[in-house]
Amino acid sequence: MAREPGGGSPKYQRVADDLRARIKAGEFPEGRLPVERDLVTQYAPISQGTIRQALAKLRDEGLVESRVGSGVYVRSWRPIVRNALQRLSAEQWGGGRSMWDIDIEDRDLEVRDVQIEQLPAEPSVARALDIPEGELVWRRNRKYVVDGVAVMRSTEYIPDDLARGTRITQVDTGPGGVYARLADAGHAPVRYREEIQSRPPSAAEAADLQVRAPAPVAEVVRYAFDSADRVLTVNRMILDASRYLLQYDFPA
Amino acid sequence: MAREPGGGSPKYQRVADDLRARIKAGEFPEGRLPVERDLVTQYAPISQGTIRQALAKLRDEGLVESRVGSGVYVRSWRPIVRNALQRLSAEQWGGGRSMWDIDIEDRDLEVRDVQIEQLPAEPSVARALDIPEGELVWRRNRKYVVDGVAVMRSTEYIPDDLARGTRITQVDTGPGGVYARLADAGHAPVRYREEIQSRPPSAAEAADLQVRAPAPVAEVVRYAFDSADRVLTVNRMILDASRYLLQYDFPA
Numbered sequence: 001m002a003r004e005p006g007g008g009s010p011k012y013q014r015v016a017d018d019l020r021a022r023i024k025a026g027e028f029p030e031g032r033l034p035v036e037r038d039l040v041t042q043y044a045p046i047s048q049g050t051i052r053q054a055l056a057k058l059r060d061e062g063l064v065e066s067r068v069g070s071g072v073y074v075r076s077w078r079p080i081v082r083n084a085l086q087r088l089s090a091e092q093w094g095g096g097r098s099m100w101d102i103d104i105e106d107r108d109l110e111v112r113d114v115q116i117e118q119l120p121a122e123p124s125v126a127r128a129l130d131i132p133e134g135e136l137v138w139r140r141n142r143k144y145v146v147d148g149v150a151v152m153r154s155t156e157y158i159p160d161d162l163a164r165g166t167r168i169t170q171v172d173t174g175p176g177g178v179y180a181r182l183a184d185a186g187h188a189p190v191r192y193r194e195e196i197q198s199r200p201p202s203a204a205e206a207a208d209l210q211v212r213a214p215a216p217v218a219e220v221v222r223y224a225f226d227s228a229d230r231v232l233t234v235n236r237m238i239l240d241a242s243r244y245l246l247q248y249d250f251p252a
Numbered sequence: 253m254a255r256e257p258g259g260g261s262p263k264y265q266r267v268a269d270d271l272r273a274r275i276k277a278g279e280f281p282e283g284r285l286p287v288e289r290d291l292v293t294q295y296a297p298i299s300q301g302t303i304r305q306a307l308a309k310l311r312d313e314g315l316v317e318s319r320v321g322s323g324v325y326v327r328s329w330r331p332i333v334r335n336a337l338q339r340l341s342a343e344q345w346g347g348g349r350s351m352w353d354i355d356i357e358d359r360d361l362e363v364r365d366v367q368i369e370q371l372p373a374e375p376s377v378a379r380a381l382d383i384p385e386g387e388l389v390w391r392r393n394r395k396y397v398v399d400g401v402a403v404m405r406s407t408e409y410i411p412d413d414l415a416r417g418t419r420i421t422q423v424d425t426g427p428g429g430v431y432a433r434l435a436d437a438g439h440a441p442v443r444y445r446e447e448i449q450s451r452p453p454s455a456a457e458a459a460d461l462q463v464r465a466p467a468p469v470a471e472v473v474r475y476a477f478d479s480a481d482r483v484l485t486v487n488r489m490i491l492d493a494s495r496y497l498l499q500y501d502f503p504a
Contacts, residue, residue: 009455017454061452079449090504179504189504196500197331198450198493200313200466202269203261214452214466216493224504241450241468248448248500252342252431252441252476 012053015043019058023074031074033064062215062242079245080104080146086249088192094183096175100144110145114171117141118160125157128223128234136160138169140178143208150209151243156235162187179224182232189224189232194248196220198241209240216241264305267295271310275326283326285316312464313494331497332356332398338501340444346435348427352396362397366423369393370412377409380475380486388412390421392430395460402461403495408487414439431476434484441476441484446500448472450493461492468493 009017019039022028034042039051055072058064065075080103086092087099100109117139126133137157144152158168158178166181167173173181179189201209201217211217218239224232261269274280286294291303307324310316317327332355338344339351352361369391378385389409396404410420410430418433419425425433431441453461453469463469470491476484 009459013455017456020454084500085502088502088504191501191503194500194502196448196470196498197496198468198470200468202272203265204269207261214468216450216452216466216468218448218450244449246448248336248446248502249443250337250340250446250500250502251443252340 011046012050012057015039015046015051015054016057018043019054020061020063023058023063028074031076032070033072033074035071060212060214062240077147077149077243080107080151080243081245081247083247083249084192084194088179088189090183090188090190093176093179096180098177104146108147112143112145112150113141115139115141116169116171118169121157125234128221129157129159129231131159138163140168146243149240149243151240153205153208153238154235155237156233158182158233162232178233182224182226187226187230187232190227191225193223193225194220195222196246201238205238209238211240211242218244218246220246263298264302264309267291267298267302267306268309270295271306272313272315275310275315280326283328285324285326287323312466329399329401329495332359332403332495333497333499335499335501336444336446340431340441342435342440345428345431348432350429356398359399364395364397364402366392366394368421368423370421373409377486380473381409381411381483383411390415392420398495401492401495403492405457405460405490406487407489408485410434410485414484430485434476434478439478439482439484442479443477445475445477446472447474448498453490457490461490463492463494470496470498472498 019033036048036051040046040048043051055064059066062077063075064072066072082103087102092099092102118136119139120134121129121131121137123133125137126135129137137159140156140158142154143150144154156178162182162185163169166185168178168181182189196218198216198218200213201211205211205217206213209217218241220237220239222235222237226232271285285291288300288303292298292300295303307316311318315327316324318324334355339354344351344354370388371391372386373381373383373389375385377389378387381389389411392408392410394406395402396406408430414434414437415421418437420430420433434441448470450468450470452465453463457463457469458465461469470493472489472491474487474489478484
């Protein structure tokens with residue numbers, strides 16, 4: 001074997017690991033991987049089927065993409081760097097800006113399928129908001145598309161007494177969004193908690209974000225608290241994990 | 253079909269989604285799933301093979317486990333709640349405690365395969381520590397096992413001028429660990445940054461942590477800074493994502 005990427009695991013996986021390392025090392029500056037017959041030579045003795053399996057694995061991970069008639073390319077997607085502290089600072093929404101201004105810089109953001117409903121809190125939502133089950137809440141559900149790619153589904157819940165009569169109940173919440181409107185009403189968020197779990201997507205999530213197994217999603221749940229430590233909103237976000245770098249700054 | 257878990261995706265996946273929802277709703281209080289022939293009845297018309305595929309998916313996700321001769325059970329693993337702010341506070345390591353005291357409470361923690369080396373910084377490490385390539389660094393590599401389960405591999409890099417002559421170069425770093433020793437030497441961490449990406453494991457990582465595809469790992473990279481904004485250490489952690497709930501608190 002001309003290249004020897006370590007033993008123990010299935011051969012296609014070892015080849016995938018080696019190719020991944022070569023991609024990260026910047027070995028393919030034009031972004032184009034060698035054609036299959038060259039990979040067969042490089043990893044000989046190996047079958048073309050095994051090479052294809054390795055490439056399929058990298059494709060599933062979102063690392064490469066096939067361009068019909070042209071070959072396999074390193075995917076050029078730059079991860080969205082999501083700095084929690086900066087994007088959610090009072091300075092940001094207090095200044096009427098969107099938290100997305102920071103994340104995507106010069107990229108194209110589209111918010112799709114905004115759906116607003118008022119409905120009784122189901123048990124998990126009531127628990128998260130620390131309100132009685134069945135109390136009225138507003139649910140704001142939407143999908144975020146960056147540079148034409150669906151990257152996140154967000155479902156936010158706000159208790160009715162905080163949302164009623166404000167633009168939180170409207171598609172366009174106005175400058176600074178939901179947090180700015182809560183601040184207008186005397187409930188400015190003073191702190192947040194985010195909880196992250198990564199896992200394979202459900203079938204519905206995979207279809208919604210066009211994530212292909214085994215690429216994981218990250219489930220990020222954000223709680224916003226006011227100065228009286230009341231939970232103002234809870235936001236359950238499903239992220240295509242391959243699109244994001246989550247960044248948290250905190251003091252010692 | 254007695255239970256109709258939505259259309260569009262392969263049948264086994266729809267069954268897996270439905271079973272997952274039932275598990276989360278607490279429908280199996282003893283933790284034992286119905287036996288295969290009962291599941292065939294519940295989801296009829298369906299083959300036993302499809303039921304098995306659905307159960308295999310939940311097993312791969314770490315949600316259920318098979319107990320030989322007994323059936324399929326909801327896995328009883330409680331996620332490790334890793335609160336970044338609490339565990340890394342100066343109060344914690346300054347008091348000589350381990351950050352793990354907070355995460356695992358009453359659980360059994362074992363640190364395995366501690367390996368310490370002094371070596372020249374490779375490019376990615378040099379970049380992360382903001383030092384010239386090839387400068388000497390100490391690498392502390394170890395695996396964390398909680399309740400008998402490998403949950404994390406941690407590889408930490410510390411510049412030689414900060415580590416040399418301290419217990420950072422020893423297996424037992426003493427009370428409060430690496431950060432306390434840096435503080436002793438006048439370089440107390442004052443802030444951290446953690447960056448998170450989730451992805452399928454490499455073959456080596458899957459073997460190391462016994463993660464089975466498509467269960468993802470989370471790669472958490474932590475930078476510690478002193479008051480002069482010097483990068484003191486960079487720690488690259490590979491977590492079995494199914495074992496963790498990552499929690500971050502931050503101000504507005």
